[in-house]
Amino acid sequence: MNTEIIYAASLGGALIGLSAVFLMLTLGRISGISGITSGLLSLSLTKNDLWRGAFLIGLLLGPMAYLALGGKPPEVNIESNFAYLVVGGLLVGFGASMGSGCTSGHGVCGIARISPRSLVATAVFLTTAIITVFLSR
Amino acid sequence: MKEISAFFAGLLFSLGLIFSGMTNPENIFGFLDITGNWNPSLAFVLLSAVIVTGIGYRLVWKRSAPMYEVSFSVPTSRVLDKRLIIGSAIFGVGWGLVGLCPGPALASVFTINGVKALVFIAAMAGGILLQRNLSSLIERKTASIT
Numbered sequence: 001m002n003t004e005i006i007y008a009a010s011l012g013g014a015l016i017g018l019s020a021v022f023l024m025l026t027l028g029r030i031s032g033i034s035g036i037t038s039g040l041l042s043l044s045l046t047k048n049d050l051w052r053g054a055f056l057i058g059l060l061l062g063p064m065a066y067l068a069l070g071g072k073p074p075e076v077n078i079e080s081n082f083a084y085l086v087v088g089g090l091l092v093g094f095g096a097s098m099g100s101g102c103t104s105g106h107g108v109c110g111i112a113r114i115s116p117r118s119l120v121a122t123a124v125f126l127t128t129a130i131i132t133v134f135l136s137r
Numbered sequence: 138m139k140e141i142s143a144f145f146a147g148l149l150f151s152l153g154l155i156f157s158g159m160t161n162p163e164n165i166f167g168f169l170d171i172t173g174n175w176n177p178s179l180a181f182v183l184l185s186a187v188i189v190t191g192i193g194y195r196l197v198w199k200r201s202a203p204m205y206e207v208s209f210s211v212p213t214s215r216v217l218d219k220r221l222i223i224g225s226a227i228f229g230v231g232w233g234l235v236g237l238c239p240g241p242a243l244a245s246v247f248t249i250n251g252v253k254a255l256v257f258i259a260a261m262a263g264g265i266l267l268q269r270n271l272s273s274l275i276e277r278k279t280a281s282i283t
Contacts, residue, residue, distance in 0.1 A: 012182055015153030026205050085253055090231070094265070114191075
């Protein structure tokens, strides 16, 4: 663990925080990625949902912006096979929908608001994730 | 302006995830695997993001409304129910299984592992739809009983 990694993690976290503050300032919304995505999975979308699509397009285009700003291609080593990806994706989607949030909505925005629901949700998903990694690796 | 603001928020969020290494599942496993060679970077990302968000939100909430909406849309529920706990527990199992959660998966579509990220995102969308339909089915069932 070197200081460079701690520096990158802290600065990256600060950018995530600035993004969350900016979305609250402009649209008054929580930056919960599962919630923003979930709102788009509907047959009755209106123009009030356009911001969700715009947010997701920004999220998708991050790697290009990162390269354009002079960053190296991000290291993304997804080693899970397709069966794991499908099961993991189903559980993540199902759980985030049932628990009303994921790492961003509960873990960042919710804890920042000192929401008791988010504090509990984050403690619970960190615990089950640690247990899952312990059992599966 | 709403859409442009949301676009920049998404882009900045993505840059933060990439810069901090959170798009790489190896860093997620490194954090969650507390018995191995522990990698605390996720803790620094969360800590820093929470501090900036916590201070920033309080400054923003001094306003009577956001810039481009009539009011703030912030969750108000404080109920710790079974749904929250079971849902979060299920989410954690999926996260621990593949080291991906919604934000980093979306920020990885246009990278070298884009196909895998897309498979995960499709399954995630399926999980969201499944949960929503299941809960409305259960609500209808209980409504018809009572």
